[in-house]
Amino acid sequence: MSITHSLWKTGLKTGLIGGVVSVLLALIGMVEGFSQRDIINEVISMGHTLLLLVVVFITYLSAKRTTSRTKVLALVNSLVTGIVTGIFLVLLVILGNVVNLRSIFVNASPVLYNIMTFGQGLMNGSLLLLVVAALIGLLTGLVYLLPNLLRRVLVTSLSSVVLAGVVQDLLRPTLAAWGPIAVVSEWIFTANGLSLPGAIVLAVVIAIILLFWSFKGKAIQTGVKNLPSGQQRVLRYIGFSILILVFLILPQVLGLFLSEVLTIVGLYVLLGLGLNIVVGYAGLLDLGYVAFFAIGAYTAAILTSPELGFFHFSFWSALPIAIIMGIISGVILGIPVLKMRGDYLAIATLGFGEIIRILVLSDFLRPWLGGAQGVGKIPKASIGSFEFARPQEIYYLILAGCLLVIFISLRLRDSRLGRAWMAMREDEDVAQAMGINLVATKLLAFATGAGFSALSGAIFASKLSSVYPHSFNVMISINIICLIIVGGMGSIPGVIVGSVALVGLPELLREFAEYRLLVYGAALVVMMLLKPEGLWPAEIRRRELHEGEPKTTEQVLPPEGGLSSNEEGA
């Protein structure tokens, strides 16, 4: 008796969680909001997909959490979870039909219930919903029992179909300009979601590619590894130049909207690399980083804008001044916080950021800084007759900035100063005992970060042709901190990956604007719970965070022989 009891328990518990989550999802309006769009045209809408995906996910979790070794139990558990989740949803529908939930929950509308019951009316629909949830539970349990390879192929190909459906309105116009590909794309996509045959073909093609890679991939990798080192280097150069070429032609291919997104991502990469020096290398938690962005932008604006009429510099002569202003203010704001540590530092820098924004916003400084209306008519940057006006052109300006800043950060990281920063990050007292001048090292970190940020600000000002105080609120600083941590602290590729994930993706999914930050927040939490070292971590940090875990082959520490031989020499 007690065995059967524990048999149900996991399924029931997970089902309760799943029920709450899916009801919440329905009540906050995501199901209804997404049901306008189809994943597969006239087969399944995005709202339904979302609701069912929750059930899939939760039942899979239930199967995975089954501790018993008997495989059938996993199946039973996921079935139970599916049914329980289904019951919750049905209860919501019935409750909503009896009581008017709408006086509290704005999204509990008849439309929502209609979607949830698949338009089949209350009785039939509720039954159908329950059956579908139970069926999904059963199917997920079966998928869980499949061999690893098959399961991976199935999951990946289905999720790529869903992904293609989500981004179809981005892909379709972009691909439309591409001759032969346009024909294929027109066949796969319809005006609303994928076409049914298109979805099937897409899933099959991806499955085949995956299968091929899993059988042959290892052989190709070892083949490349076994090449003589000269040829490997040639291969790497070829790969690198292809990458550069792709970056160079990207905006020409992608069209206006995607290029705009790219420029925004690029600006955040610049900001992120600057803050990466302060937070990632030197370990100084700076929540007022946006202040330097604002200082750079406003310096460029004051120097170039004819609206204020103080100066009439060109962008190129204003740029170095903006950077120098950033560096100076980095030092000035750095001095008072030299002795603070940890959270005191964070809150003091946050205070600085807010002070700068409030000062800029105030009527008191309006004659010089434009007040709430900001500064307009900032001229674009230009070389000769080529003007960086449209996003496709500004992209190159930002790309150049990014490459420069990446180069500087790379060189700094391996320099004496970089080592000093990292020593300070690990332990200030020990670093000082080792002869590091903490004052100079900290101020250099603040100054370098601020300089990068000011560069980004100046470009930002010329990109928008105007600056407003509202562009520089504390959320920007928080966003940059998040993208550094999510990318992987102290890692330069991490900053780029982080910007793409936290800035690029939300920009792309603008049409889901209402739920963007919800998903963003949830993603941050889940990311930190599952992969705290970030998406592309620096090697050292990954080792730190996975200390004590069994090492996989790739994670083996660098040969210790080298270290000990050094010691012998010394």
Place this chain on the structure above:
Amino acid sequence: MLKKWRRLKERITPTDIVMWVIGGAILALIIWGSTATIAAGRYNSHHWFDFVIFGLAQGSIYALIAMGYTLVYGVLRMINFAHSEVFMSGPYTAYFVAAAFYRSDFLDQHPFISLLVIFLVAMITSAGIAFLLERIAYRPLRAAPRLIPLITAIGASFFLQYVFRGLYGSGFQAYPVVKIFEGEWAFGEFRILRFHALVIVAAALLLAALYSFIQRTRIGKAIRAVSEDKEASYMMGIDVDKMISTTFVIGGLAAGAAGVLYALMFKQVHFFMGFIPGIKAFTAAVLGGIGNIPGAMLGGIFLGLIESVGPSLFLDGLGIIAPYQLKDAIAFTMLVLVLIFRPTGILGERLAVKKA
């Protein structure tokens, strides 16, 4: 002579001098501004009294929220960034109770009972959210480096904001007005708005209750022990996990109550309403010395007073236009000033040693 000078030079670094110059300059500015304002006599004693009362009301709300920050910081050493959403969730949920009471006229017939119910609903909601937050988002991260929980907290903050936006809608909801707390009471020649008095008295009672709970009860003692040393208290038989949960619940109760007071004072609720008071309350906690319970109360009231009195007192005399726009700048300048001269906050000593 030369030797003495050199030793002095070693002790006082150039950065110290710069800091003292900055601090001195701001102080001089404040004194100059205050004298000029008082000399100009644009404000009479009634104005100042109003400023102080408003500051006290706002400050005691900050103090209540700051309790949550400081308690959590004490036990976990983390900035609970999502505390502002804990603060928002209570009054926003209680709004529906309040609105129902208002519609049925119950609010005006039994104002104290309905206020009690509103408070209870808000406090329980906030405490529940705080409990779940700790259980789901923070507990698995106990051993992680310090920035990781911070990012989790930021993520949870966004998530909660937009969940409540999705549930209750994105508009401002006008909080119902309790009739007997409209109007003002007169004390001699001074007048005080009734709801300001309500806020101050209620917050003072709650703060006193909280403080004696932490100081006097067994649970309070256990919480203090956990914030002193987790391992040692574990060995003394204290259930550390349970105490951390309790801390979040207590912080949530305080935040929920503060939220209702805030809603009664500013008469509206919104899904984004937690952000600004949250940052202010955190500032207050740091100002008082984070981790220090009396410090949080003191910091909150100090911040509220500075925000309310500061703009007119310091800036008006300097001839600055629209000084009230700069109230946040004054609050943060005060913060920076306090941290320059006392890097551990007004009352914070304990954590100075432990690399806060």
